Amino acid sequence: MIERIPCKTEGCGATILPTTAAKTGGFCMPCHQEQERQKRQAYIEQHRRTVDLYEDLTGRVDILKIMHEPRRYDPLIQYVPYPLSKEQVYVSITAEEAGQMLRYAVELLDAGNEDGAEQILLSLVCYRNDDISGVLPKLIERDMYHSSILFKDVPPEIRNRLLQQVKWDDDNRNHLLLILSWIGDAEVVRQFEEWRLNPPKWAEQLFVNPDMYALEGGWELASNGERRELISNLCYAIRATDEQQDCTGETPDAHFLKTSNSNCPWCERKLTVFIDADTTHPSLAYLGLSIERLQVASCEQCGCFNTIYMELDHQGVPIWSQYNEKPDYLPGLDDEDSSAAAASAKLSLASEPQSPYFAASWALTQLDSQIGGHPSWVQDAEYPLCPCCATRMRFIGQLDWADFDQYGEGIFYMFICTEDRLTATLYQQS
Ligand SMILES: [Zn+2]
Ligand SMILES: [Zn+2]
Ligand SMILES: [Zn+2]
Incomplete structure (x- = not known):
């Protein structure tokens, strides 16, 4: 039998193998790890820098751009938070500044940063209810149908294209139906009613009938075939x-x-x-x-x-x-x-x-x-x-x-x- 030796920490009742003691300086593994953690923590506290990315910025567009930048977690850097939240800044900017953010989103999109662009577009549409329909052809080009709410104000010609696309595009059908629910205009309502009366073949692959997608856009197809509001726009x-x-x-x-x-x-x-x-x-x-x-x-x-x-x-x-x-x-x-x-x-x-x-x-x-x-x-x-x-x-x-x-x-x-x-x-x- 190998002799076990007690851990050197006062009050710790653990016993350890001599090989462990050789590695840890006589401490049991939990005590050793706790010491290491404390050492790391002390090092971080001693070397941590405070970084204020907003220090020299006054323009709200520049501030938003920084807010949208992905930040890698670094324990040695403590970032000073901006006094306003991202959505508060979005609400406070002028139409012109919002236009600059929209152009910035397009730049990101052209550079291949789809996630970054999508976050900005969503912010403009949700927090400000801005019209971004000019950018939608670019999203369609890239098959970016995921954030369906972005399409709520599409012009009629794009809406018509999407109404056709949903019939053949098996890959994107779910998102396209969500998009249609956000559009929810008379033409969409008419189409949903037609699908309810004559369910299309492709609808068999869905979990619910196509007209049930209306709920995502805050309305339902009433039994009389009309749009019935389920939410109030006053918020x-x-x-x-x-x-x-x-x-x-x-x-x-x-x-x-x-x-x-x-x-x-x-x-x-x-x-x-x-x-x-x-x-x-x-x-x-x-x-x-x-x-x-x-x-x-x-x-x-x-x-x-x-x-x-x-x-x-x-x-x-x-x-x-x-x-x-x-x-x-x-x-x-x-x-x-x-x-x-x-x-x-x-x-x-x-x-x-x-x-x-x-x-x-x-x-x-x-x-x-x-x-x-x-x-x-x-x-x-x-x-x-x-x-x-x-x-x-x-x-x-x-x-x-x-x-x-x-x-x-x-x-x-x-x-x-x-x-x-x-x-x-x-x-x-x-
Ligand atoms: Zn111990
Ligand atoms: Zn009732
Ligand atoms: Zn209860």
Whole structure:
């Protein structure tokens, strides 16, 4: 038997082989690795440089270009962040500066940097709702159909070409149908209706009927063959606020994430009122609700596992719906409670609207929480059917847990059927 020797670290009870001791200077492997880690850390702290890439820049176009540059992680460099986020800069630039960014995207495209170009184009389209149709032929040339939202404003001749292409282009059909849903004009609606009445042969290869793609563009093909809107184009951001700013004394238009008095019948935790907003606020007025405030409640825990419906009484108080169906699996009461973090977040509604496409591309880096606008689908578009009247429910807003909770993730989407005064929440995460 080989004799084992104790690790030299005081209090460490491990014993090691002499060969290990020879390599590590008498320490066990975990202790040795910890020492090495500390040495590395000390070296990094001693040699780390602070780099401010924005130091000498005043032009916002130059600042955006730097923001778009891929940055290799280097532990020895600490980058000074710019005081504004990328999307804040995009919103603040002039039309002329946006034009410069568009030309820069074309330069990148011509140089073969498709990803870089695509990020800029997406930013211009989503954050600013800019018209980039002049660049689309270049994307088509390169078969760049992946970011379907970029094509939403294509001129009719390109739309016609895409409507033909979807019939023969097996490789790109999925993206082309998504593009058509974003275009969603009368010609597309007519074509979707024709495909619904006479399903084409190629539709057999799809997971859903072609007309179901409309959901990705925020509308559905109604049974009468017309386009029915599922979203509102008036979009207001929901953002974290400092408590100081919130002491104005007047009743705010909207509260978020209030703990409800009622309990979830499934897990017995308190329900959460995700939003409680004045129904005359521009972001909700289009719904024509006869109640003063719209409250959307759900269970933060069980809502991650199933759609949760709430019925609004004549005063707008949400009541657990009889239509809720308990899923087979729910986490136990002892499982970690996520609601504590969310409840501490202080959120308020932006005073000015933003682009309805602001958060439509989930893969970009913006904050997603908002009332109105297009949802940031993490997975496929999913508008629940009203359990009462079977009509597809309309999107009223979303809360992205990552926006206000460092460890949070996943988005709660909120919907309503105004006829039955029934709300729904559903949850998606990556
Ligand atoms: Zn040890
Ligand atoms: Zn629950
Ligand atoms: Zn209904």
